Amino acid sequence: MSTAQFIQPAWLARPSTEVAPDLLGCTLVRQTADGTVLRGLIVETEAYAPGDPACHAYRRQTTRNSVMFGPAGLSYVYLIYGMYHCLNVVTDLDGIPSAVLIRALQLDAMPPGTDPLKERKLDRVAAGPGKLCRAFQIDLSLTALPFALGQPLWLEHRQPNWQEDFEQGAIALVQTTRIGLTQGIDLPWRWYVKQCPAVSKP
DNA sequence: TGAAGGATTTGT
DNA sequence: CAAATCCTTCAC
Numbered sequence: 001m002s003t004a005q006f007i008q009p010a011w012l013a014r015p016s017t018e019v020a021p022d023l024l025g026c027t028l029v030r031q032t033a034d035g036t037v038l039r040g041l042i043v044e045t046e047a048y049a050p051g052d053p054a055c056h057a058y059r060r061q062t063t064r065n066s067v068m069f070g071p072a073g074l075s076y077v078y079l080i081y082g083m084y085h086c087l088n089v090v091t092d093l094d095g096i097p098s099a100v101l102i103r104a105l106q107l108d109a110m111p112p113g114t115d116p117l118k119e120r121k122l123d124r125v126a127a128g129p130g131k132l133c134r135a136f137q138i139d140l141s142l143t144a145l146p147f148a149l150g151q152p153l154w155l156e157h158r159q160p161n162w163q164e165d166f167e168q169g170a171i172a173l174v175q176t177t178r179i180g181l182t183q184g185i186d187l188p189w190r191w192y193v194k195q196c197p198a199v200s201k202p
Numbered sequence: 203t204g205a206a207g208g209a210t211t212t213g214t
Numbered sequence: 215c216a217a218a219t220c221c222t223t224c225a226c
Contacts, residue, residue, distance in 0.1 A: 064222060
């Protein structure tokens with residue numbers, strides 16, 4: 001028995017490069033209109049920040065990226081390549097455009113005795129920013145919404161078990177360069193859980 | 203008003 | 215490596 005600790009805006013009101021690694025091990029929860037609740041452990045993130053040429057807010061404020069300029073704790077969803085959506089968590093202080101891209105989720109374990117092939121397949125269902133939005137039914141209608149209980153999306157802090165494993169070294173994090181960019185490719189602003197089967201790319 | 207291109211994914 | 219596919223941005 002455990003009580004979920006919901007992530008508040010104040011915890012997200014820090015530079016995206018600090019929040020991105022801290023979000024690993026936290027849980028993303030999606031509640032659909034019909035009441036279905038989907039949960040996934042965040043296992044891969046990327047940070048986007050001011051002065052970063054890969055950031056959507058690099059040039060100027062536009063209709064699409066305006067939520068990035070606002071306060072922390074809101075969602076930023078955009079459409080990429082005409083067919084996939086990507087989910088971000090807006091971070092840092094009001095007026096500082098920045099966000100963390102959620103790139104991969106580890107979905108809840110299947111019941112004991114499940115076919116190992118099925119389990120391996122499940123590991124890849126949310127292994128990538130476009131795939132996780134597809135799995136969690138996240139589209140443009142969910143942009144600029146607060147992450148909070150009762151909303152379509154919210155975030156929960158790391159469970160004590162995860163935090164203990166992390167502190168004892170049983171879980172390790174990897175920091176590396178971001179994926180799929182044409183600019184800002186050298187910034188090491190991608191983090192993921194080492195040897196996690198649900199990470200998009202090792 | 204139109205053209206170019208993208209923080210992706212999948213299959214050849 | 216190229217296609218799929220459409221919204222956003224920027225130029226004219």
